[in-house]
Amino acid sequence: MTDDVLVSPAELFGDGVFETVHLRPSGPFLLPAHLTRLARSAALLDLAVPDLGRLEAFRSDISESALRIIFTRRSHHVTVAPIPPDALRERRDGVRVISAGLGFKVGGKPPWSLWEAKTLSYAESFAARRWARSRGADDLLWLSTEGYALEAPTASLVWLAGSELCTVPPREAQILPGTTAAHLLSLAPSVGLSPAYRMVTIEQLRGADAIWLASALRGLSFVRQLDGAPRRHSRWTPILLDLLGY
Amino acid sequence: MTDDVLVSPAELFGDGVFETVHLRPSGPFLLPAHLTRLARSAALLDLAVPDLGRLEAFRSDISESALRIIFTRRSHHVTVAPIPPDALRERRDGVRVISAGLGFKVGGKPPWSLWEAKTLSYAESFAARRWARSRGADDLLWLSTEGYALEAPTASLVWLAGSELCTVPPREAQILPGTTAAHLLSLAPSVGLSPAYRMVTIEQLRGADAIWLASALRGLSFVRQLDGAPRRHSRWTPILLDLLGY
Secondary structure (H helix, E strand, O other), X not given: OOOOEEEOHHHHOOOXXXXXXXXXXXXXXXXXXXXXXHHHHHHHOOOOOOOOOOHXXXXXXXXXXEEEEEEOOOOEEEEEEOOOHHHHHHHHHOEEEEEEEOOOOOOOOOOOOOOOOOEOOOHHHHHHHHHHHHOOOOEEXXXXXXXXXXXXXXXXXXXXXXXXXXXXXXXXXXXXXXXXXXXXXHHHHHHOOEEEEOOOEHHHHHOOOEEEEEEOOOEEEEEEEEOOEEOOOOOHHHHHHHHHOO | OOOOEEEOXXXXXXXXXXXXXXXXXXXXXXXXXXXXXXXXXXXXXXXXXXXXXXXXXXXXOOOOEEEEEEEOOOOEEEEEEOOOHHHHHHHHHOEXXXXXXXXXXXOOOOOOOOOOOOEOOOHHHHHHHHHHHHXXXXXXXXXXXXXXXXXXXXXXXXXXXOOEEEEOOHHHHOOOOOHHHHHHHHHHHHHOOEEEEOOOEHHHHHOOOEEEEEEOOOEEEEEEEEOOEEOOOOOHHHHXXXXXXX
């Protein structure tokens, strides 16, 4: 299923949408939420939504795999591939993160901006991550010009403040709604935490009890270093990973 | 040459660079400048530059064609296709343009930003143009948050102020250097105009003697309406188009 695909050269311009789903032996994790987001992404790009067949019947024949659903303007592709080794390592060992301004004020993206869509136009996100890696980090955290922490290039920000498990409100912050983060917050009460969507400045975030990046393949990755400063391990990391079934 | 191509699904994420060249019966117009920009774009994305063969031997067997050179992270593709009808129409009839803020200050793009590279990640540019069209315009002009006019999604801004033929300085404005615009300015003295690279606010631009969008396929397209206000034709439009050989 990771074979090459035949496309028109016009389909190489990132003008499409996708989802990455954590494929388990039991099936695709959070598939309805991913398909809902995919449909919204497609609508924002004026893309037709093709019939994808019975995706819920997909199973990982190893412990876990990456299921990708890709829509271009002319074709769609479903692939199953191994979880990238980096994702497994970052789930296990945590991540070193640096924060960096994205250049926008909160609410300052232009009216055509596709912030709510998971588009295929990833060159800037890949460049941002190369930039972070060139500075000795694994990933980066985008900030608004006012200093609000927003999201990572391919992950949502989650943090613990006392007994509150928090993430950033996507609409207010103009960021992609995170499927894994939203699910995690919905489960928070089952382990005695209260879910909260709130804006957080990078300075407030430094004082959080724990910080994670949430995404479909990494699941939850503990931020073990932020802007060069080491952070203590949290007893919540294995509890929350277990809650998510990773 | 516009046949489908076989690619890895990973190549659908816009993580590459390209050039569009005006292909004439005499050969590819401004090929060295396009190849120079392509090499710089590739370097900014850490892409290897493959041997492209003898592109200078390409000829259009009709009056004009579009030659595209596409590099993804894994393959490269060269295509020849007809000039899109919209480009021919906009060259002939001019364009209705609306201005809209991009959300960045001048110089405010993040350090990893690929503004100097012509990347394949075009979803936002296509969305911007759909937005403009939904408002009765053909194209849009991006503004900085301070109100400086920057560029169009796929074209450079050129304007006439007295005897000066002007465009925006790419490095200062953090915009893609325009191949057609740079060449046009280099030819300006031959028709008695002085070339000038300068920042211009949208209010100053409204007072210009003439405004054009410059790009490889449209060549030069006269801005006949800006933000709903009609603009008078300029005797310079046919002179400059002729100078460029369109």
